[in-house]
Every structure is written in structure tokens, then in C-alpha cells.
Amino acid sequence: MKLMQPADGSGVGPRTPGVAAGRLDAEALARNFDDIAPPLSDHEALVAADRCYFCYDAPCITACPTAIDIPLFIREIATGAPEAAARTIFDANILGGMCARVCPTETLCEQACVREAAEGRPVEIGRLQRYATDILMAQGEHPFSRAGATGRRVAVVGAGPAGLACAHRLAMLGHDVVIYEAKPKGGGLNEYGIAAYKTPDGFAQAELDWLLGIGGIEIRHGQALGRAVTLEGLRAEHDAVFLGMGLGGVKALGLGDLEGVRPAVEFIAELRQAEELAALPIGRRVVVVGGGMTAIDAAVQSKLLGADEVTIVYRRGRDRMAASGHEQEHALGAGVRIVSGAVPVALHGEDRLQAVECAYTRDGSAGLEVTGERFTLPADQLFVAIGQSLAGVPDGLAVEGGKIQVGAGGRTGLEGVWAGGDCTPGGEDLTVTAVAQGRDAAMDINAALTGAGAARAAE
Amino acid sequence: MADLRCDFVGIKSPNPFWLASAPPTDKEYNVRRAFEAGWGGVVWKTLGTDPPIVNVNGPRYGAVWGADRRLLGLNNIELITDRPLDVNLREIKAVKRDYPDRAMVVSLMVPCEEEAWRAILGMVEETGADGVELNFGCPHGMSERGMGSAVGQVPEYIEMVARWCKAHTRMPVIVKLTPNITDIRYPARAAHRGGADAVSLINTVSSITGVDLDSFSPEPSIDGKGSHGGYCGPAVKPIALNMVAEIARDPETRGLPISGIGGVTTWRDAAEFIALGAGSVQVCTAAMTYGFKVVQEMIAGLEQWMDAKGHANLDAIRGRAVPNVTDWQYLNLNYVTKARIDQDVCIKCGRCYAVCEDTSHQAIAMKPGRVFEVIDAECVACNLCVNVCPVENCITMERLEAGALDERTGQVVRPEYANWTTHPNNPMARAAE
Ligand SMILES: Cc1cc2nc3c(=O)[nH]c(=O)nc-3n(C[C@H](O)[C@H](O)[C@H](O)COP(=O)(O)OP(=O)(O)OC[C@H]3O[C@@H](n4cnc5c(N)ncnc54)[C@H](O)[C@@H]3O)c2cc1C
Ligand SMILES: Cc1cc2nc3c(=O)[nH]c(=O)nc-3n(C[C@H](O)[C@H](O)[C@H](O)COP(=O)(O)O)c2cc1C
Numbered sequence: 001m002k003l004m005q006p007a008d009g010s011g012v013g014p015r016t017p018g019v020a021a022g023r024l025d026a027e028a029l030a031r032n033f034d035d036i037a038p039p040l041s042d043h044e045a046l047v048a049a050d051r052c053y054f055c056y057d058a059p060c061i062t063a064c065p066t067a068i069d070i071p072l073f074i075r076e077i078a079t080g081a082p083e084a085a086a087r088t089i090f091d092a093n094i095l096g097g098m099c100a101r102v103c104p105t106e107t108l109c110e111q112a113c114v115r116e117a118a119e120g121r122p123v124e125i126g127r128l129q130r131y132a133t134d135i136l137m138a139q140g141e142h143p144f145s146r147a148g149a150t151g152r153r154v155a156v157v158g159a160g161p162a163g164l165a166c167a168h169r170l171a172m173l174g175h176d177v178v179i180y181e182a183k184p185k186g187g188g189l190n191e192y193g194i195a196a197y198k199t200p201d202g203f204a205q206a207e208l209d210w211l212l213g214i215g216g217i218e219i220r221h222g223q224a225l226g227r228a229v230t231l232e233g234l235r236a237e238h239d240a241v242f243l244g245m246g247l248g249g250v251k252a253l254g255l256g257d258l259e260g261v262r263p264a265v266e267f268i269a270e271l272r273q274a275e276e277l278a279a280l281p282i283g284r285r286v287v288v289v290g291g292g293m294t295a296i297d298a299a300v301q302s303k304l305l306g307a308d309e310v311t312i313v314y315r316r317g318r319d320r321m322a323a324s325g326h327e328q329e330h331a332l333g334a335g336v337r338i339v340s341g342a343v344p345v346a347l348h349g350e351d352r353l354q355a356v357e358c359a360y361t362r363d364g365s366a367g368l369e370v371t372g373e374r375f376t377l378p379a380d381q382l383f384v385a386i387g388q389s390l391a392g393v394p395d396g397l398a399v400e401g402g403k404i405q406v407g408a409g410g411r412t413g414l415e416g417v418w419a420g421g422d423c424t425p426g427g428e429d430l431t432v433t434a435v436a437q438g439r440d441a442a443m444d445i446n447a448a449l450t451g452a453g454a455a456r457a458a459e
Numbered sequence: 460m461a462d463l464r465c466d467f468v469g470i471k472s473p474n475p476f477w478l479a480s481a482p483p484t485d486k487e488y489n490v491r492r493a494f495e496a497g498w499g500g501v502v503w504k505t506l507g508t509d510p511p512i513v514n515v516n517g518p519r520y521g522a523v524w525g526a527d528r529r530l531l532g533l534n535n536i537e538l539i540t541d542r543p544l545d546v547n548l549r550e551i552k553a554v555k556r557d558y559p560d561r562a563m564v565v566s567l568m569v570p571c572e573e574e575a576w577r578a579i580l581g582m583v584e585e586t587g588a589d590g591v592e593l594n595f596g597c598p599h600g601m602s603e604r605g606m607g608s609a610v611g612q613v614p615e616y617i618e619m620v621a622r623w624c625k626a627h628t629r630m631p632v633i634v635k636l637t638p639n640i641t642d643i644r645y646p647a648r649a650a651h652r653g654g655a656d657a658v659s660l661i662n663t664v665s666s667i668t669g670v671d672l673d674s675f676s677p678e679p680s681i682d683g684k685g686s687h688g689g690y691c692g693p694a695v696k697p698i699a700l701n702m703v704a705e706i707a708r709d710p711e712t713r714g715l716p717i718s719g720i721g722g723v724t725t726w727r728d729a730a731e732f733i734a735l736g737a738g739s740v741q742v743c744t745a746a747m748t749y750g751f752k753v754v755q756e757m758i759a760g761l762e763q764w765m766d767a768k769g770h771a772n773l774d775a776i777r778g779r780a781v782p783n784v785t786d787w788q789y790l791n792l793n794y795v796t797k798a799r800i801d802q803d804v805c806i807k808c809g810r811c812y813a814v815c816e817d818t819s820h821q822a823i824a825m826k827p828g829r830v831f832e833v834i835d836a837e838c839v840a841c842n843l844c845v846n847v848c849p850v851e852n853c854i855t856m857e858r859l860e861a862g863a864l865d866e867r868t869g870q871v872v873r874p875e876y877a878n879w880t881t882h883p884n885n886p887m888a889r890a891a892e
């Protein structure tokens with residue numbers, strides 16, 4: 001793991017009590033939040049690409065939610081045509097640049113790689129994807145052009161991965177798109193959620209600008225559905241509506257309010273938007289509740305900011321955590337402690353949090369049971385990462401398991417309304433899944449708008 | 460421990476690994492270090508007449524690479540030594556004096572005149588060298604001046620020069636052959652007729668390694684222009700092996716000692732050349748790729764293999780594969796095999812399926828779960844699946860025993876040997892006796 005040094009001079013360091021800013025000096029922070037997987041050099045990429053067997057009907061393609069033709073793009077890299085490789089990637093996944101950085105490849109394409117089965121060392125698909133996409137994106141020009149204008153207008157709600165993938169594909173097919181976005185910046189969780197060291201140097205905004213280079217997409221910020229605009233209004237003014245608003249709400253712990261307790265996503269968003277990491281306060285002792293990527297990211301980044309002790313408390317066994325083994329290892333390597341099989345049962349502290357009381361759990365006949373065996377973790381901060389939830393579903397949409405119900409192609413029950421990404425069920429809540437669903441919905445919208453779908457149905 | 464000592468036409472060396480005539484043997488400094496590293500002998504870089512030739516002053520080499528920039532083929536447009544004759548002769552004498560147990564062969568290339576050859580042979584003899592190698596092989600530069608492969612491509616010239624040399628020296632004469640001909644047996648027979656003690660082969664193969672797609676110049680490029688060079692290294696080994704085998708089994712040249720050259724990179728390559736009849740092997744590209752130290756791997760590997768197989772010395776392996784090299788028409792058509800895929804080691808890449816389905820005989824089935832199985836009724840046993848499979852020994856060829864049914868032909872495998880010469884489809888078939 002990266003080095004951590006106490007800040008010089010100020011007297012503030014990892015062991016300073018309470019919640020404090022500047023536990024590490026600027027240099028250590030810069031190092032800690034630097035690119036976690038630096039780009040491959042040309043030679044490294046050639047060597048890595050050469051390991052691909054160009055499998056028939058390759059399992060990695062099946063394992064990629066966006067079904068990128070992986071053997072083809074790797075062969076294109078191997079033969080010295082990285083721009084062609086990037087085209088192959090973007091054809092399937094316009095956010096291939098971000099996905100190359102954030103996809104848990106160890107549970108997706110690289111898990112399916114035959115070399116993973118053969119020797120426990122898959123082809124480095126993610127890093128190769130980054131290599132190719134970086135090269136093409138650095139050239140500044142947008143690689144796609146739009147089909148002739150159809151005169152159709154589509155509203156997209158949310159400029160996250162789902163909304164952007166949908167908008168880009170629609171724009172490419174000749175439709176005009178308006179994205180209604182609640183926040184001041186686009187990108188969704190790419191901008192506000194993903195761990196900082198996975199996408200440093202403002203990549204999320206750079207990618208967004210590059211994507212918009214296709215033309216025909218207008219983003220209107222501060223336009224929250226349910227407040228500034230209504231679904232009825234959007235339907236009236238557009239030929240179709242795509243909902244890609246993700247999961248805006250957070251699940252609460254239900255142990256009362258106390259200063260020092262906050263949703264992990266809020267802390268992460270603040271961190272992602274921080275001008276200066278040294279100004280960001282962090283506790284000496286931090287507890288994170290949850291078992292997913294958000295919990296891991298909150299814990300690791302707390303540690304990287306200089307927290308002295310960081311503990312993840314997860315209610316079941318580690319094998320049941322939503323975070324992959326690779327991510328768990330990453331957290332452990334960063335010095336995070338993972339306590340599994342336990343839940344917080346009480347928060348202690350006068351005006352602010354001082355300790356989290358937990359109880360061990362066991363699998364009982366009625367599911368998970370809390371035992372009487374308890375322990376207490378001193379804590380200055382508690383980040384809650386037990387899941388996000390759908391916020392403000394417009395009337396008329398069926399909700400299933402806390403998500404907007406959709407059929408094939410992302411069609412909702414409402415005529416002319418599609419949805420995709422985290423706000424819908426199906427697949428894991430991942431950037432790449434959101435991209436796939438946004439893209440597929442765009443194809444379905446296009447079919448509906450141009451009559452291709454109707455024509456096919458008639459055949 | 461196996462005995463690697465080598466006696467090639469009376470030239471003795473502690474092992475059969477000689478450095479071929481090329482830059483590694485172009486000066487005393489190199490050759491001393493090569494001997495210290497363990498090389499059994501050298502063929503000194505080709506000497507010519509003074510004034511020395513000049514080389515180009517831009518790149519001399521082009522290359523072809525495999526994975527991880529592994530050098531597979533090297534191409535050069537270098538000429539013979541560009542140092543004065545007396546300097547080379549003096550150095551040869553000094554090195555031979557200090558390393559009397561190593562083979563010191565001197566490569567020569569002078570104009571096609573008897574007097575030129577007679578003169579230089581006398582000077583070489585003076586150095587105490589063990590033998591000479593006549594360079595009739597360089598395919599570039601020198602050939603434009605009527606030397607090198609310009610001689611090697613005309614059997615009559617080879618015979619003539621070999622005869623002159625035999626007449627004017629007591630040293631063993633080795634004729635180095637060019638592969639840039641249509642049938643290697645003709646130049647080899649010519650050398651034999653001229654009285655040469657041995658042949659060595661191959662010299663480099665005429666080649667262009669590539670074209671620069673920006674400047675449209677062949678590689679290596681000299682000021683925007685390129686000239687064909689000579690190709691060598693691992694890529695040429697199969698060509699060299701075949702030529703060595705052709706000479707070894709030709710009734711006219713059978714028994715003529717051969718120094719095998721071309722792509723020898725490991726002990727295994729060397730063992731293969733020896734098995735096809737080579738008495739010594741010569742190495743250039745492997746040394747130019749990895750340095751002199753590679754010889755230590757070659758020696759250790761050859762020893763280990765010979766020990767494991769119980770081969771006491773080089774005589775025990777030399778030429779052992781020659782009787783098994785035959786003409787296609789004599790191959791046993793009753794030898795029937797089928798591909799077998801070992802499901803336990805299969806990694807399910809599907810390459811065998813892709814190639815058999817697209818380019819061969821649709822003899823591999825892809826079953827649910829990416830299970831690949833050979834369809835015996837379609838498999839012609841071509842071996843392509845074996846060759847493309849990334850896992851060694853995952854796909855193998857299994858012989859159908861006599862009496863078994865070949866599902867492809869619907870016929871029972873017959874026990875006797877039968878070849879094309881007696882096959883009913885052969886219009887020239889002779890009745891089997
Ligand atoms: C902390 C964290 C870390 C993660 N790390 C990874 C990772 O490493 N790899 C990975 O693959 N996935 C990761 N994920 C998951 C991934 O970020 C999401 O699956 C993905 O962003 C979903 O895309 P989306 O477009 O559906 O939603 P979002 O990215 O959430 O985008 C929704 C957009 O809609 C806007 N919006 C919301 N409500 C409204 C409204 N009412 N009106 C208008 N606009 C609205 C939002 O502002 C946002 O811009 C992580 C998630 C979190 C929370
Ligand atoms: C740069 C270079 C220069 C060579 N010069 C000579 C030469 O002067 N005389 C000669 O007989 N062969 C010459 N050769 C050919 C080598 O001796 C040898 O026959 C050939 O390279 C094949 O062996 P290899 O595959 O081990 O390199 C040269 C080869 C190279 C690469």
C-alpha cells in the first residue's frame with residue numbers, strides 16, 4: 001500500500017483525536033489518490049495483448065454486460081492499431097474509457113478469460129481497454145458521426161452512465177436529445193461516486209465532454225424530475241422519455257441521529273468534489289457499515305485521507321459481501337479492518353459520535369439473527385453504506401423490489417417511457433450495466449420511433 | 460556424462476558448437492571471449508582480398524519479431540570482413556596459438572580465379588588454422604561482384620573452385636552453400652565432385668524483412684532505399700533442416716560430412732541438426748541475440764538429453780533421423796489417427812473449433828458449456844487443431860489400431876504398410892508384390 005506520512009509542522013497526524021483536516025501532507029495525499037492502476041506503456045500493452053488467444057465465441061465477450069468484442073480489440077492493439085481497437089470498444093460501450101477504470105473486471109471479463117482458468121492470470125483486459133481508449137480520446141476528435149436528422153426529440157433524465165449511453169446512441173441515430181439533470185455537473189456517480197483513485201485528473205468530466213462531441217445532446221442542469229420538470233411534461237414535449245436517474249436515496253441505519261454519522265455516498269461525493277483534499281476533515285477512528293463497493297470505497301478513502309483506524313462492519317460472512325474478493329483485498333491492503341458477521345446496535349456519544357456498539361450475528365431459522373454477544377468500537381465518524389434507494393418515482397410507474405419495473409429494451413409500463421441503469425432491476429448496479437441498459441433502451445426507442453420495431457413485429 | 464567432443468573432417472573441438480562466420484567472429488577480441496565462454500570452435504568472418512570491402516554506414520540489419528519482441532528472424536546487408544587481410548591473419552594466428560584445442564576454420568571469398576584462391580590459402584595455412592570454409596553463400600552485395608551466392612548458384616563454379624582449393628592446400632576444405640537455389644542437392648554434389656571434404660549450410664536466405672509504410676522504403680532502409688539482405692535466425696531453421704536432410708540422404712552425397720547452420724538457438728535445435736546428419740553445428744543469430752553465454756545452455760542441455768537417453772557420444776546420435784526421412788510416396792497410408800482432446804486440461808478457448816470449422820473439416824463439435832469434442836467421422840487427422848491449441852498435449856493424435864473402424868472412410872484399418880505407389884487411385888500404381 002502507499003506510504004502515509006503525518007503532516008509536517010501542523011502537529012496534526014493520523015492519531016490526532018476527533019475529526020480533523022490535514023492529517024497527511026499534500027504530497028502524501030497526492031500519492032495516495034494517484035491513479036491506482038497506471039496506464040500501460042506501448043510495450044507493456046503489446047506484451048499483454050499478445051497473451052490473448054483470440055478465443056472462438058469468447059467467454060469474455062459474454063461476461064461483459066456491454067458485450068465488447070474483446071478478442072478483436074486486443075488483436076487490434078497487438079497489431080499496432082490501437083485507434084481501431086478503441087473504435088471496437090466504443091461501438092459497444094461509449095463509456096469504455098470509464099469502464100476500463102472502474103469495472104470489477106475480476107468478476108466480469110477477466111474472470112471468464114480462459115487464461116484465468118488455465119493459469120490464474122487472465123489477460124489484462126481492463127488495462128488494455130484503457131490503453132486503447134486513452135489513445136483515441138487523447139486525439140480529441142469524436143470518433144462517431146450522426147446519421148441524418150430524424151426530427152425526433154427524446155428526453156433523458158439523468159446524466160449518469162445510463163443516461164449518457166442512451167443519449168449518445170440516440171444522437172448517433174439522428175435524434176435530438178435533451179438531458180434533464182438535477183445536479184450542477186453531469187456524469188452521475190462517475191463524477192460523484194466512483195473512488196477518486198480510479199478516475200483521477202478529472203477524467204469523468206473530460207469523458208463527458210468528449211462524449212458530447214457527437215453533437216445533438218443538450219444537458220440542462222438543475223432540472224430535477226419531480227421538481228423542475230414532471231414526467232407528464234416531458235412526455236408531452238418529447239417523442240420518448242428515458243429515465244436514468246439512478247438511486248438518489250440512501251437507506252438509513254435507524255439508530256438515531258448524531259453528529260459524525262452520515263451516508264457514505266455523501267462523504268464520497270464531498271471527497272470527489274473537494275478542491276483540496278488536505279482541507280477535508282476525517283476522523284481518527286472511522287467505522288463503515290456495509291458490504292458493497294460503497295463501503296469499501298468509503299473505508300479505503302478514509303484511510304488514504306489519514307484516518308488512523310478504519311473498520312468495516314458487515315452483517316454476514318465475507319463471502320457474502322457484494323464487494324469482490326479483489327476489492328476486499330484492496331481494503332485490507334490499505335490497512336482497513338473488516339469485521340464480518342456483526343451489526344451496529346447502538347450509537348454512543350453526547351453531542352457527537354464517540355463509539356458504535358455492535359452485536360455479532362448468526363444465521364438462524366428465520367434468517368439473520370442478532371446475538372447477545374456485543375462489542376464496542378470507539379468512533380469519531382460512522383459512514384453508512386447499506387444501500388441506496390430509488391427516490392421520487394413519478395406517478396404511474398410500477399415499482400418492483402424498490403426499482404422501476406421494465407420489460408425488454410427497458411420499456412416501462414407507461415407508453416413512450418423507457419428506463420435503465422441503477423433505477424431499474426436486472427444486472428448488478430455497475431457502471432457497465434448502466435451503459436448496456438442505456439444503449440439497449442436507445443436501440444429500442446429508435447426502433448419505436450422509426451417504425452423499425454413495428455415493421456419487424458409485423459414480419 | 461555424455462562425451463561432446465567433436466571430430467569434423469579431422470578438425471577437433473571440445474563440443475560441436477561453432478560460431479558461424481559472421482560479426483561474432485570478425486576479430487580477435489570477440490573470438491577470445493567466445494572461447495572463454497565455451498564455444499567449441501569458430502569459423503572466422505569471411506576474408507577477402509585487399510583493399511578491404513566497405514560496408515554501408517546506415518543500418519545493416521532488419522528483423523522480424525514474435526511475442527514480446529522475441530527476435531525470430533534477422534536480415535543483414537553486411538559484406539565480408541572490412542578489415543585488412545594481414546590484421547585478420549595475425550589475429551587468427553594469435554588466437555589459435557592460445558586456444559589449440561578449439562576449432563579454427565577460416566572463411567574465404569576471393570574472385571573466381573585460381574591464383575587468387577591459391578594465394579590466400581597459403582596465407583591462411585601460415586596461421587595454423589585447422590581448415591577453410593569457402594563462402595559461396597552471401598546473397599547480397601558480394602554476389603553482384605560475381606562472388607558469394609553468384610558462385611554458389613552455379614554448380615560448375617563450385618566444383619571448379621573446390622578443386623582448386625583442394626589442389627592448393629593440405630587443410631580440410633568445407634564448402635558453404637547458399638539456400639537461394641531450387642534444389643540443394645546439385646550444389647552439394649558439385650562440391651563433392653570437386654573434392655571438398657565437407658559442406659556447411661545454410662548461408663542466409665535472400666529477403667526483405669519489411670516495408671516502412673510511411674516512407675515506402677524496404678527495411679533496413681538506407682536513405683530511403685533498401686536492398687535484399689540475407690535472412691537467418693529461428694525462422695530459417697526448418698529450411699536448413701530440410702536441406703541438410705536432403706544432402707544426408709542423397710545417394711550421391713551420402714556420408715559427405717555436413718556442418719549444420721541456420722537458426723540453431725537451443726541445444727534442441729543442435730540435436731536435431733546432428734540427428735539429420737550434421738557433424739558440427741554453427742551458430743550466428745542466437746549469439747547475436749543473446750551474447751556468447753548461450754553456448755552454456757546448449758552444452759548443458761545437449762549433455763542432459765544425451766545422458767537421459769543413454770547416448771554416450773555424438774556418433775551415437777549423428778544421422779539417426781536420416782533413414783526416417785523419405786519421399787511422400789512412401790508414407791504409410793494405413794497409418795490412421797484421430798485427434799483427441801483431453802477435457803481435463805482443455806481451457807475452452809475454442810481455437811481448435813474455429814480452425815477446424817472454418818478452414819478444415821468441420822470435425823470438432825462445440826457442446827454446451829464450451830465442451831469441444833472431435834467427430835471421428837469427419838476428422839482427417841490433419842493436426843491443425845493440435846498446432847493451434849495453446850495448451851501443450853491437450854490435443855493429441857491417437858492411432859487407430861489395425862482392425863478398428865475408421866468412421867470417416869467407413870473402412871477397417873488394415874495392418875499392413877501400404878503407400879501411394881500401390882494405391883488404386885494412382886494411375887502409375889505398381890501391383891504390390
Ligand atoms: C460509492 C460508489 C462506488 C462505486 N464504484 C463503482 C465501481 O468502482 N465500478 C462500477 O462499475 N460501479 C461502481 N458503482 C456503481 C455505479 O456508479 C453505478 O452503478 C452507476 O453509476 C449507475 O449509473 P446510472 O446512470 O444508473 O445512475 P447514476 O450514476 O446514479 O446517475 C444518475 C444521474 O441522474 C441524476 N438524477 C437523479 N435523480 C434525478 C432527478 N430526479 N432528476 C434529474 N436527474 C436526476 C443524478 O444526479 C445522476 O447524474 C459505485 C457506486 C457507488 C455509490
Ligand atoms: C550480420 C551477418 C553477417 C554474416 N556474414 C557472413 C560472412 O561473412 N560469411 C559467411 O559465410 N556467412 C555470413 N553470415 C551467415 C552466417 O554465418 C550463417 O550462415 C547464417 O546467419 C545462418 O545461421 P544463424 O541462423 O545461426 O544465424 C552472416 C550472418 C549475419 C547475420
Ligand code: SF4
Pocket residue numbers: 797798814815819820821822823833834837838839840841842843844845
Ligand atoms: S485433426 Fe484436423 S480434421 Fe481432425 S479435428 Fe483436428 S483440425 Fe479437425
